[in-house]
Amino acid sequence: MAESLVEIQRRIASTKKTSQITSAMQMVSGSKLHRSEVASKTFQLYASKVREVVTHLAAAELLSLEGEVEPDPFDDTDELHYHSMLVSRPVKKTGYIVITADKGLAGGYNSSVIKQTLTMLGQDHENDNEYVMMAIGRAGADFFKSRGMNIAYEMRGLSDHPTFAEVMKIVRAAIKMYENEVFDELYVCYNHHVNSLSAQFRAEKMLPISDLVAEEAKTYEKEYILEPSKEEILNRILPQYAETLIYGAILDAKTAEHAARMTAMKSATDNASNIIDDLTISFNRARQTAITQEITEIVGGAAALE
Template sequence: MGASLNEIKQRIVSTKKTSQITRAMQMVSASKLTRSEEHSNHFQIYASKIRELVTHIMASLPDEPDEENNEETIEDETQEINYNSMLIHRPIKRTAYIVVTSDGGLVGGYNSSILKQVMTIIEEDHRSAEEYVMLAIGGTGADFFKARGINVAYELRHLSDQPSFEEVRKIVSLTTTMYQNEVFDELYVCYNHHVNSLTSQFRVERMLPISDINHDEAIVYEQEYIFEPSKEDILKQLLPQYAESLIYGAIVDAKTAEHAAGMTAMKTATDNAKTIIDDLTISYNRARQGAITQEITEIVGGAAALE
């Protein structure tokens, strides 16, 4: 019985130490989540402004040619504008996916939900590896795809807790350039969208070609702007930046969801540790009480034998 008591006591001490670690990690994740939410909110101000500007300029341009004359317009060198490649829907020969995961574990089901959904998409929508291009942000996703023989065209690991645009500039610029060079014909970003500290939603958002510009959202100004250089020249530079802002915004959103998942996972671990400690304490007290009862019984039996 004594050995059993010592074993239970050691398990209680060990579990308390584990709970202290998970509690500390929960607090760290909560702090990261707060900063990441602030970072995301600040970026949304920029994203809304660039969208507003793009929408306004697009709405003020002449109407796009219809589909029947679209091919002739593209072939005409006088009408060939670089920014059109960001807007025109080409026949889909190859699709690119940017999959955003974490670099490590301790984030609950954050990674598994993303990777499971992505594999389902690939299996249902593609018949061969030639039909898609995979780009991975986060070591978990990159290693997952490589282990299954899926070629990863580009991977980015070890992002900071609040990634700056400079950190992701290469992969973001690379994808827009690859699209303009027709390496692939559409781009999707697969990630977990941050809803709140307890909830995230898997999202697959098409970033290219740009199709979410609604002319009805354009703001009508009393006095029209004078554009220098032309609106077309401005859009040549602005549309790639807008596409990059969409991709970067998804990465920031995914990082926020990762911190929330880490905080939730550590809170769950801490709560579980507390439950285990309570159960072990009850078991310890019962074992101790049983040992005391046994000792009393032996003393009473010995005294009765002497009478």
């Protein structure tokens, strides 16, 4: 019985140490989550302004090409010859950027992205030759490579708060591959941050840029004074806009990762507390049993001497 008590005490001490670690990791993830949420919201303001400028310039450029006839600049029936990023071409191959984490201890964050990406690929494609993978994060890269899937580019070791310069390499590689017709459309697959307790899988189409709405184009009493031409500016700003879309998805995914890790560590801490409570009850019962047995033996011995 003494060995049982010692073993229970060891388990309680070990579980308390684990609880202290998971509690600290929860607080660290909570701090990272707050910082990431602020960065994501701030970036959304920038992205919305870039979208506003792109929408206005695209509409104005097409209007100037068509004379003074005002067509819908984003209607699929219009031939937008002035930039390939706005033109939908026949899809021979599709590109996917899949964003996962480099580390574990984040609950079902990685498995959710991978599982739903595989489901989508199975539904949309008949064989592996119809798509190209680009992996951000060790979990996704290792998973897809182990299954022999076509990975054109991978990025590991992304920081907890990635800067635009840090992800520029893979972002520009994706845009270059689209321009060189390695694939004809590009999707980004990731977990969208809803709140600290939940995330939602998304597969957003990034290229070609097809979500611009004509009604969003603002009219001004005085038109922009542009130097050089609208077309040359669009040639520079459209790739930058595509870069902001992809970067925004990466920030969103990182925010969801921090939230998932914070939730997982909170759950682990709560579970450790429950285990400690159960072990404490078991320890007290075992100790009471030992005391009762000792009293019984003493009483029995005294009775035998009478």
